[in-house]
Amino acid sequence: MDDPDELAPAVRSILSAARERGGSRPSERVSVSPRDIDVALERAEADGRVPLIAEVKPTSPTTEGAREDDPVALAEGMVAGGAAALSVLTEPDHFGGSVGTLERVRDAVDVPVLRKDFVVDEAQLDAVESDLVLLIARFVGDDLADLLAAARDRGFRVLVEVHDREELARALDAGAKTVGVNNRDLAELVVDLGTFESVARHVPDEVTLIAESGIESPADVRRMRAAGADALLVGSAIMDGDVEANTRELVRAEADGDADGEDHRDTTEHPT
Numbered sequence: 712m713d714d715p716d717e718l719a720p721a722v723r724s725i726l727s728a729a730r731e732r733g734g735s736r737p738s739e740r741v742s743v744s745p746r747d748i749d750v751a752l753e754r755a756e757a758d759g760r761v762p763l764i765a766e767v768k769p770t771s772p773t774t775e776g777a778r779e780d781d782p783v784a785l786a787e788g789m790v791a792g793g794a795a796a797l798s799v800l801t802e803p804d805h806f807g808g809s810v811g812t813l814e815r816v817r818d819a820v821d822v823p824v825l826r827k828d829f830v831v832d833e834a835q836l837d838a839v840e841s842d843l844v845l846l847i848a849r850f851v852g853d854d855l856a857d858l859l860a861a862a863r864d865r866g867f868r869v870l871v872e873v874h875d876r877e878e879l880a881r882a883l884d885a886g887a888k889t890v891g892v893n894n895r896d897l898a899e900l901v902v903d904l905g906t907f908e909s910v911a912r913h914v915p916d917e918v919t920l921i922a923e924s925g926i927e928s929p930a931d932v933r934r935m936r937a938a939g940a941d942a943l944l945v946g947s948a949i950m951d952g953d954v955e956a957n958t959r960e961l962v963r964a965e966a967d968g969d970a971d972g973e974d975h976r977d978t979t980e981h982p983t
C-alpha cells in the first residue's frame with residue numbers, strides 16, 4: 712500500500728477502523744451463490760436503461776448530515792427507479808453502514824448487491840454474504856491477487872477499484888474481470904470525472920468497466936458512457952432527495968438525451 716501519510720485524514724481513519732474491525736469477530740467462511748452482475752447490466756441495456764449501480768450511502772466524510780430513513784425503503788426506491796444493481800455501504804464508523812443493513816437489503820430486492828467496504832484482510836470477507844465485494848487496489852497493495860482469489864473461492868464477484876494506470880495494471884495482472892475507476896482521489900477527496908476518461912481507454916474490452924463517484928447529472932452519465940463505462944456507480948446524487956426520482960432521471964439519461972452511443976475505449980493492446 713502507498714504511504715498512509717499521503718491519504719486524506721478521513722481515509723486514514725477509515726483504514727485504521729477497518730483494520731481494527733478486521734478479524735476481530737471469528738466468523739464462518741461464507742459461501743455465496745451470486746446474482747450475476749453482467750446479466751443485470753445487460754438486462755438494463757436491453758430495456759433502454761443506463762446500467763446503474765445505486766448506492767445506499769447514509770453518510771460519508773464528504774457529506775453533510777446523515778440520511779436516517781430505512782435503508783430497505785431507500786433500496787426498494789432505487790430498484791423501482793430502474794437501478795440494475797445496488798451498492799450498500801457496510802462501513803459503520805464513517806458511512807453509517809452495517810452488515811445487517813446489507814443482509815436486509817439483499818433479502819428485499821432481487822438485483823445484485825455490492826458490499827461497499829474497506830476490505831484489507833481475508834477475515835473481513837466472511838462478515839456477510841453479497842453478490843459482489845469491493846477491493847480497492849490502493850489499499851490492498853501486494854495482497855490484491857490473494858484477496859481476489861480468496862473472494863472468488865467464496866463465490867463473490869469482485870469489483871477491483873483503481874484510480875490511475877499503475878493501479879489498473881496491477882488489477883489486470885491480478886486477474887480482475889470487473890474494474891471500477893474511482894473519480895474520487897482518496898488522497899485529497901477531490902472528484903474529477905476526467906480520471907475515468909483518462910484511465911478507461913486503457914481497459915480491455917472484455918473487462919466490465921464501472922465509472923465511480925462524482926456523477927451528479929444526466930450530462931455526467933452521458934459523459935462517462937461516452938468514455939466507455941459499462942455501468943455507473945452513484946451514491947450522493949441519488950441519496951440527496953427522492954431516491955426513486957433521482958435514480959430514474961439518471962437511468963433515463965440516454966433515452967432523454969442525445970448520446971452518440973459510441974464506446975471510446977481504445978481496443979489496441981497496452982502493456983500492463
Ligand SMILES: O=C(O)c1ccccc1NCC(=O)[C@H](O)[C@H](O)COP(=O)(O)O
Nearest residue numbers: 771772773923924925926945946947948
Ligand atoms: O464518498 C466519500 O466521501 C468517500 C470518502 C472517503 C473514501 C471513500 C468515499 N466514498 C466511497 C465511494 O466509493 C463512493 O461512495 C461511491 O463511489 C459513490 O460516490 P458518489 O456518487 O460520489 O457518492
